[in-house]
Amino acid sequence: MTADLILFFGLAAVAIGAALGMLLSKNAVYSALFLILNFATVAVFFLLLGAPFIAMAQVAVYAGAIMVLFLFVIMLLGAEQLLTSHKSGWQRPIAILLTLVLLVESIYLIFGRGRLLSQVAPVASDYASPEAIGELLFSRYLLPFEVTSILLLVAMVGVIVLIKKPKANN
Amino acid sequence: MIPLSWYLILAAGLFCIGFYGVLARRNAIAILMSIELMLNAVNINLVAFWRFLAPESISGQAFAVIVFAVAAAEVAVGLALVISIYRSRKTVIAEEINLMKW
Numbered sequence: 001m002t003a004d005l006i007l008f009f010g011l012a013a014v015a016i017g018a019a020l021g022m023l024l025s026k027n028a029v030y031s032a033l034f035l036i037l038n039f040a041t042v043a044v045f046f047l048l049l050g051a052p053f054i055a056m057a058q059v060a061v062y063a064g065a066i067m068v069l070f071l072f073v074i075m076l077l078g079a080e081q082l083l084t085s086h087k088s089g090w091q092r093p094i095a096i097l098l099t100l101v102l103l104v105e106s107i108y109l110i111f112g113r114g115r116l117l118s119q120v121a122p123v124a125s126d127y128a129s130p131e132a133i134g135e136l137l138f139s140r141y142l143l144p145f146e147v148t149s150i151l152l153l154v155a156m157v158g159v160i161v162l163i164k165k166p167k168a169n170n
Numbered sequence: 171m172i173p174l175s176w177y178l179i180l181a182a183g184l185f186c187i188g189f190y191g192v193l194a195r196r197n198a199i200a201i202l203m204s205i206e207l208m209l210n211a212v213n214i215n216l217v218a219f220w221r222f223l224a225p226e227s228i229s230g231q232a233f234a235v236i237v238f239a240v241a242a243a244e245v246a247v248g249l250a251l252v253i254s255i256y257r258s259r260k261t262v263i264a265e266e267i268n269l270m271k272w
Contacts, residue, residue, distance in 0.1 A: 004171065004172060005172070008172045008176065012176075012180050015180065015184065016180075016183055016184070016187070019183075019184055019187040019188070019207060020187060022187075022191070022203065022204075022207070023187055023190065023191050023195075023204075028197060028199055028200060031200055031203060032203065035203055035206065035207065038184075038207065038210075039210065042184075042210055042213075042214060045177070045180075045214060046214075046217055048172070049177075049217050049218060049221045050221055051217050051220075051221070051231055051234075053231065054213075054217055054231055054234050054235070057234075057235065057238055058210075058213075058238075061238050061241075061242060062206070062210065062238070062241070065242065066206065066241065066242060066245050069245060069246070069249060070199065070202070070203060070245070070249070073199060073249045073252065073253060074199055076253070077199075077252070077253065077256050077262060091193065091194055092194050094193070095190050095193035095194040096190065096194075098189075098193065099186050099187075099189055099190040099193070102185075102186055102189060103182060103183065103186040106178075106182040106185075106186075107179060107182060110175050110178045110179060110182065111175060128228050128231060132228055133228055133231050133232060133235065136227075136228050136229070136232050137232055137235065140229075140232075141229075141232050141236075144232075144236055145236075148236050148239045148240070151239070151240065151243055152239060152242070152243050154243075155242075155243035155244075155246050155247050156246070158247055158250070159246050159247060159250040162247070162250040162251060162253075162254045163250050163253060163254065
């Protein structure tokens, strides 16, 4: 129990700290690296919740593929230095205000409405294996799965069209 | 076992940090990164609700897998847009992309 608590609070501190570091660092490359740290800690949260497949997919897809894409584009465009001079300063106070309202509201709802649910049914160690998730995706959730594949195909075609250089004659 | 509320609070905190990033950052790539953070917070909620409220079916994890795929597609399209805009306007600052501004 105490080991769980220490693990949870340590990981939560690392996750929130990494997210704040992502937000506050001036260099976009450092932002991306902080975000990778955040994704890795969230993967450990998935392991704590008993979802090993999701944790591995988180590391492979988010911390691997997506962040490599981000770093590649940041270095390609040379966009790592952010401008610190802020011309329209009215955005930042409004953003802080709206964020605080959202945070207080969600904490109020979670603690005000929800009962403090701390008992969970124990599950077998091989429960929710990649095999079981695959079976579920290909039987009960076949249609959303196929729609997702079409979405990925459309995104791929769209990216190729967007990136293609314009023709020389126009 | 950690109560469900704590996971929800953590996810709400991460979501709010991402929300602030979307509203206040000026670099378009940083805005996309903040959107990734928000999607990730949603995934924590999905898996936590699955574990605490409906552990007998694995549906929550199937939803999380689909969110991964949507996030990957969204990042690819968003970064392609950023590169395309950078080619024509030579900037990634969101305020300077005002071609359609009235």
